[in-house]
Amino acid sequence: MSDAVLAFEGIGQDFPAPGSQAPIRVLDGLSFEVASGKFVAVIGPSGCGKSTLLQMAAGLLKPTRGTVRHRGRLIDAVNREVGFVPQQAQLFPWKTLSENVELPLLLRGIAVAERRQRVAEALASVGLSGFEDYYPSQLSGGMQKRGSIARTLIYRPDVILMDEPFGALDAQTRMVMQHDLQTLAQDAGATILFVTHDITEAVVLADSVVIMGQRPSHLLATIPIDLARPRDVFEPFRNPGYEAAYDAVWSVFRSQINIRHRAPAMEATP
Amino acid sequence: MNDLVATAEKPADVTVSAKPRGDWAHRLLVLLPGIALLAFWQWSSGRLIKEIYISKPTAIAQRLFELFASGEIYPHLWTTGQELVMGYGIGVAAGILGGYALGRSPRLARIFEPYVMAFYGVPKIALAPLFIIWFGIGVGSKVALASIMVFFLVFYNVYAGVRGVDREVVNLALVMGANQRQLTYHVYLPAAAPYVILGMRMAVPYAVIGVIVGEFTSSIQGLGLFIHEASSTYDPAGVFAGIVILLAFVVGANAVTGRLERRLLRWRKPSGQGPSDI
Ligand SMILES: Nc1ncnc2c1ncn2[C@@H]1O[C@H](COP(=O)(O)OP(=O)(O)O)[C@@H](O)[C@H]1O
Ligand SMILES: [Mg+2]
Numbered sequence: 001m002s003d004a005v006l007a008f009e010g011i012g013q014d015f016p017a018p019g020s021q022a023p024i025r026v027l028d029g030l031s032f033e034v035a036s037g038k039f040v041a042v043i044g045p046s047g048c049g050k051s052t053l054l055q056m057a058a059g060l061l062k063p064t065r066g067t068v069r070h071r072g073r074l075i076d077a078v079n080r081e082v083g084f085v086p087q088q089a090q091l092f093p094w095k096t097l098s099e100n101v102e103l104p105l106l107l108r109g110i111a112v113a114e115r116r117q118r119v120a121e122a123l124a125s126v127g128l129s130g131f132e133d134y135y136p137s138q139l140s141g142g143m144q145k146r147g148s149i150a151r152t153l154i155y156r157p158d159v160i161l162m163d164e165p166f167g168a169l170d171a172q173t174r175m176v177m178q179h180d181l182q183t184l185a186q187d188a189g190a191t192i193l194f195v196t197h198d199i200t201e202a203v204v205l206a207d208s209v210v211i212m213g214q215r216p217s218h219l220l221a222t223i224p225i226d227l228a229r230p231r232d233v234f235e236p237f238r239n240p241g242y243e244a245a246y247d248a249v250w251s252v253f254r255s256q257i258n259i260r261h262r263a264p265a266m267e268a269t270p
Numbered sequence: 271m272n273d274l275v276a277t278a279e280k281p282a283d284v285t286v287s288a289k290p291r292g293d294w295a296h297r298l299l300v301l302l303p304g305i306a307l308l309a310f311w312q313w314s315s316g317r318l319i320k321e322i323y324i325s326k327p328t329a330i331a332q333r334l335f336e337l338f339a340s341g342e343i344y345p346h347l348w349t350t351g352q353e354l355v356m357g358y359g360i361g362v363a364a365g366i367l368g369g370y371a372l373g374r375s376p377r378l379a380r381i382f383e384p385y386v387m388a389f390y391g392v393p394k395i396a397l398a399p400l401f402i403i404w405f406g407i408g409v410g411s412k413v414a415l416a417s418i419m420v421f422f423l424v425f426y427n428v429y430a431g432v433r434g435v436d437r438e439v440v441n442l443a444l445v446m447g448a449n450q451r452q453l454t455y456h457v458y459l460p461a462a463a464p465y466v467i468l469g470m471r472m473a474v475p476y477a478v479i480g481v482i483v484g485e486f487t488s489s490i491q492g493l494g495l496f497i498h499e500a501s502s503t504y505d506p507a508g509v510f511a512g513i514v515i516l517l518a519f520v521v522g523a524n525a526v527t528g529r530l531e532r533r534l535l536r537w538r539k540p541s542g543q544g545p546s547d548i
Pocket of ligand 2: 051052
């Protein structure tokens with residue numbers, strides 16, 4: 001309990017539904033914790049409220065019911081101790097790569113000399129040295145994503161929130177990024193809350209997987225993944241114990257997918 | 271080794287020297303229709319249409335030369351120039367401030383948008399006589415008319431630009447540690463810059479229209495008055511000479527704002543899509 005960095009306690013969220021008086025209930029009584037130094041993956045079907053959870057952790061959205069705490073402190077304003085890596089890299093197009101990565105330090109009033117040095121280190125750690133003066137539009141999708149990660153790592157946030165960060169990348173780039181993220185997270189001892197809809201990605205990266213159900217969603221299960229590190233992200237099935245871990249997640253997740261499969265089939269039968 | 275260097279450098283050399291040449295060819299191509307039009311004008315004047323209606327290019331050039339040589343035009347230029355610069359400057363500044371304030375604050379926008387919308391619909395030219403009554407027949411009324419025309423264009427572009435800033439980008443900056451001032455400087459202003467500049471470019475001809483209409487309505491000095499007097503004394507060469515000077519001003523102002531655009535927006539892809547032009 002005390003070593004929890006983030007604690008979600010009985011979270012509920014309603015959103016106003018367009019064209020209807022009754023609000024939509026998106027999250028319904030959800031509780032889990034993210035322990036220090038852990039990599040927690042959240043999976044769930046699209047629209048179940050995964051991004052909404054991250055918004056709450058960042059203090060950008062106040063839950064309708066329940067509370068989110070960061071190291072025991074109630075989050076009731078923008079939480080500047082988290083880092084946020086969105087689905088699209090969202091580097092600021094009017095700044096060069098190095099200006100983008102430098103920005104959090106600049107905003108936090110860190111001196112020029114230290115900024116320079118840390119920018120160089122951060123860019124080197126994601127393999128982008130030499131691209132300092134490129135504008136985001138001149139970089140590939142994968143490079144922009146690396147930049148986005150460097151921009152987050154540079155100020156060493158207490159927790160890193162990642163919202164399907166590799167969803168838009170091609171399969172090869174994604175595997176390389178997963179590999180690098182694993183290394184970076186381990187080296188930094190970072191605490192990560194990672195949203196994805198890809199079971200393989202969740203199992204191969206995470207220390208534990210939080211599974212959410214259909215809307216209005218609650219927690220279906222939290223499954224610990226005790227595979228040895230470093231893990232092979234390129235050929236996940238080669239990790240000893242991988243299949244059992246995947247099955248444990250899949251057996252919970254399957255129930256959600258079956259519902260979706262059947263619905264149109266039943267309509268089709270006369 | 272030396273050979274390699276030489277051959278490696280050659281293509282670069284070719285492209286460097288080929289570029290200005292292509293540029294010149296392009297410029298010549300652009301000038302061609304203009305030259306053809308002038309030639310046709312010169313030829314048809316007195317042949318197809320009486321010279322008293324359309325003058326002719328050589329007469330206009332002659333007239334321009336006289337106007338500058340005698341110094342007759344300078345007071346008019348000075349007055350109109352002042353009105354243009356002040357009207358444009360005030361309109362742009364007010365448009366940016368107003369558009370930014372309403373763009374950032376949904377509450378302000380809800381209160382003031384209906385009013386701005388209503389005034390937007392008023393044909394500003396119809397205000398010219400009123401402004402003469404309020405601000406006199408001097409510089410003031412022309413500045414007012416030009417700045418109000420410029421204001422609305424810039425206002426709407428900046429307002430749309432600021433409102434269009436991606437919420438996720440703003441949230442990212444907040445989480446990274448931005449306060450309101452930093453948010454303005456690092457996110458809102460650069461994100462809205464393409465719209466600000468588009469508004470500024472579109473507003474140049476409107477400043478000219480505002481000033482000239484004001485001078486037509488009532489004035490003591492200025493290019494508008496000069497053109498008005500030339501036309502009422504059946505002096506087409508004088509009218510055209512005045513128009514040529516206005517044209518030169520607009521072209522010059524466009525070059526300045528174009529340069530500003532290239533400087534401020536160099537982060538955009540050459541093919542990058544900005545806000546659409548009308
Ligand atoms: N600001 C909002 N207003 C209204 N509905 C919203 C808002 N944000 C999210 N939603 C709704 O909440 C649900 C969950 O959204 P989200 O958290 O983005 O899902 P996920 O990331 O799991 O795909 C969706 O159905 C979405 O339409
Ligand atoms: Mg999402």
